[in-house]
Amino acid sequence: MSAVEASVRAEGRSSRWLGSVFAGNPGAVMSRSWLATRSTNWLVVASGFLEPVLYLLSLGVGLGTLIGTVDTGGRQVSYAAFIAPALLATSAMNGAVMDSTFNVFFKLNFGKLYEGMLATPLGPLDVALGEILMALLRGALYGLAFMGVMAAVGLTLSWTALLALPALLIIAFGFASLGMGVVSFMKTFTQLDWIFFVLLPMFLLSSTFFPITVYPPAVRIVIECLPLWHGIELVRGLTTGVITPALLWHVVYFAGMVAVGLVLATTRLKALFLK
Amino acid sequence: MPTPVITATDLVKRFGDFDAVKGISFEVAPGESFGLLGPNGAGKSTTMRMVGAVSPRTGGELSILGLDPNRYGPEIRSQLGVVPQSDNLDVELPVLQNLIVYGRYFGLPRALVKQRAGELLEFAQLTDKAKTKIDDLSGGMKRRLTIARALINDPRILLLDEPTTGLDPQARHILWDRLFRLKEQGTTLVLTTHYMDEAEQLCDRLVVVDKGQIMAEGSPASLIRRYSSREVVELRFGSARNASAAEQLAGVGERIEVLPDRVLIYADDGERALEAVRGRGLEAITSLVRRSSLEDVFLRLTGRSLIE
Ligand SMILES: Nc1ncnc2c1ncn2[C@@H]1O[C@H](COP(=O)(O)OP(=O)(O)O)[C@@H](O)[C@H]1O
Ligand SMILES: [Mg+2]
Numbered sequence: 001m002s003a004v005e006a007s008v009r010a011e012g013r014s015s016r017w018l019g020s021v022f023a024g025n026p027g028a029v030m031s032r033s034w035l036a037t038r039s040t041n042w043l044v045v046a047s048g049f050l051e052p053v054l055y056l057l058s059l060g061v062g063l064g065t066l067i068g069t070v071d072t073g074g075r076q077v078s079y080a081a082f083i084a085p086a087l088l089a090t091s092a093m094n095g096a097v098m099d100s101t102f103n104v105f106f107k108l109n110f111g112k113l114y115e116g117m118l119a120t121p122l123g124p125l126d127v128a129l130g131e132i133l134m135a136l137l138r139g140a141l142y143g144l145a146f147m148g149v150m151a152a153v154g155l156t157l158s159w160t161a162l163l164a165l166p167a168l169l170i171i172a173f174g175f176a177s178l179g180m181g182v183v184s185f186m187k188t189f190t191q192l193d194w195i196f197f198v199l200l201p202m203f204l205l206s207s208t209f210f211p212i213t214v215y216p217p218a219v220r221i222v223i224e225c226l227p228l229w230h231g232i233e234l235v236r237g238l239t240t241g242v243i244t245p246a247l248l249w250h251v252v253y254f255a256g257m258v259a260v261g262l263v264l265a266t267t268r269l270k271a272l273f274l275k
Numbered sequence: 276m277p278t279p280v281i282t283a284t285d286l287v288k289r290f291g292d293f294d295a296v297k298g299i300s301f302e303v304a305p306g307e308s309f310g311l312l313g314p315n316g317a318g319k320s321t322t323m324r325m326v327g328a329v330s331p332r333t334g335g336e337l338s339i340l341g342l343d344p345n346r347y348g349p350e351i352r353s354q355l356g357v358v359p360q361s362d363n364l365d366v367e368l369p370v371l372q373n374l375i376v377y378g379r380y381f382g383l384p385r386a387l388v389k390q391r392a393g394e395l396l397e398f399a400q401l402t403d404k405a406k407t408k409i410d411d412l413s414g415g416m417k418r419r420l421t422i423a424r425a426l427i428n429d430p431r432i433l434l435l436d437e438p439t440t441g442l443d444p445q446a447r448h449i450l451w452d453r454l455f456r457l458k459e460q461g462t463t464l465v466l467t468t469h470y471m472d473e474a475e476q477l478c479d480r481l482v483v484v485d486k487g488q489i490m491a492e493g494s495p496a497s498l499i500r501r502y503s504s505r506e507v508v509e510l511r512f513g514s515a516r517n518a519s520a521a522e523q524l525a526g527v528g529e530r531i532e533v534l535p536d537r538v539l540i541y542a543d544d545g546e547r548a549l550e551a552v553r554g555r556g557l558e559a560i561t562s563l564v565r566r567s568s569l570e571d572v573f574l575r576l577t578g579r580s581l582i583e
Binding site: 115116117122 | 327329330331345346347348349350352353355357359361362363364365366367368372376377379380381382428
């Protein structure tokens with residue numbers, strides 16, 4: 001019996017499916033991404049963050065003076081305070097999706113980075129999780145910065161706004177996972193464009209700028225299936241202090257999104273690089 | 276023989292309905308330098324990827340360091356060093372960081388990885404390139420860095436897929452020298468190549484593969500002894516005349532091969548065979564007597580030359 005064999009036996013690892021796709025070391029993939037951020041285009045990063053801020057200033061402050069207050073969960077809040085949490089959730093989504101789609105798309109289709117990683121003990125789940133956690137960090141960073149802006153202009157209306165921070169992590173995690181899961185099936189730039197083709201209407205319609213009650217019931221059901229709507233409702237509840245048990249469902253929704261994304265990304269990496 | 280570090284039995288790999296590897300069997304002993312020699316498309320890379328535990332086999336048995344790669348991929352890969360056919364260095368990181376980051380993929384402590392990375396840069400003669408971008412390295416340097424990277428985890432087996440393909444002669448010799456050092460230190464090497472000189476220089480033992488099957492196995496010298504004569508006379512009569520000249524040469528030497536660009540006569544004494552050719556009144560444009568090589572073994576086994 002070889003030394004390796006002996007150590008494997010001693011460890012008694014028996015969960016073979018997970019064992020064959022996961023080495024428990026996504027941290028190494030993350031720190032690699034961190035070192036590689038030197039080659040990041042910071043202008044793109046900054047624009048991703050500035051976009052929601054511009055919406056907040058132009059629509060929230062500008063248009064808001066015409067609109068006055070909005071009813072959210074029985075509470076009257078200023079228009080700016082109504083759209084700010086929606087933009088907060090959107091900025092977390094933007095950061096996460098940008099990282100997990102564009103960057104991953106290039107690595108999957110043009111680079112050989114993943115091939116090199118997968119020749120080491122790292123498995124596809126280490127690679128997927130490492131990349132997703134990095135995207136999550138970027139999403140969370142966007143969110144955090146945006147929340148700073150919100151607090152500065154007095155748009156966090158309740159102490160529960162603090163809970164929006166972990167909520168942002170969950171939202172970014174969900175979008176990063178699903179983003180990587182979906183992009184791992186894409187082969188062309190046209191397909192990549194589709195992501196943004198989907199994101200824009202979702203951004204405009206997910207009760208971002210007006211309450212969902214304006215829609216007829218049929219449309220409402222569709223909107224309520226979209227992830228950004230769940231993210232926005234979750235964050236809005238927390239920053240405006242309208243806490244209901246429904247918030248928990250949003251968390252469950254994102255947990256499901258994480259699971260689906262991770263399974264898709266892992267399966268796909270395996271199919272692409274371990275064939 | 277000590278317990279083999281690699282045992283392959285009737286190994287098969289199928290892509291769709293195409294069999295890339297059709298039931299090959301071999302063993303590699305610890306410390307041995309083992310080669311797979313064969314032309315493009317023979318199934319060498321496919322075999323290496325199965326051995327590297329990154330490609331599941333379609334059939335047969337495979338044991339790497341006593342473990343089944345289907346079940347113990349990460350454990351096996353933690354003990355391997357892999358130099359793939361085409362470089363896959365991390366182009367977003369400079370040279371030294373490539374080594375350090377790669378070492379971290381193995382879960383090794385940062386301090387250990389840093390120390391080894393420094394030593395390996397020395398070994399790869401790239402110390403002064405530590406901060407250089409990958410895209411600014413020459414092909415030979417990239418290859419040496421890839422080998423250094425493959426050694427970062429102090430592997431028990433080093434897998435090299437065509438280590439010198441595409442390099443100029445000087446870069447190849449530098450690389451061979453590095454690999455020879457590893458061999459002397461007792462590293463187990465498994466390499467593929469379609470260069471017979473590379474196989475002769477680096478392999479203790481090799482298998483000749485063609486179309487997914489093993490045609491012969493043995494040390495370079497024993498293969499040459501078994502499948503070829505001691506010497507070969509190479510004659511060029513001009514492409515139009517080679518075939519007709521060969522007809523007139525029947526009976527000279529032990530065996531005659533006609534290639535599009537030359538005629539080969541296999542004989543134990545090349546000079547005498549050449550005299551016999553002249554005795555039949557044939558004058559070649561160029562003639563050359565040389566020792567038999569693995570190229571001749573391959574030609575004998577398959578009727579084709581290694582590099583087409
Ligand atoms: N992923 C793949 N899908 C389909 N065919 C493949 C794949 N990889 C290799 N092949 C085929 O298998 C055969 C052997 O390829 P390979 O192992 O790369 O040969 P070698 O390394 O000896 O040149 C080739 O005909 C090649 O086209
Ligand atoms: Mg090959």
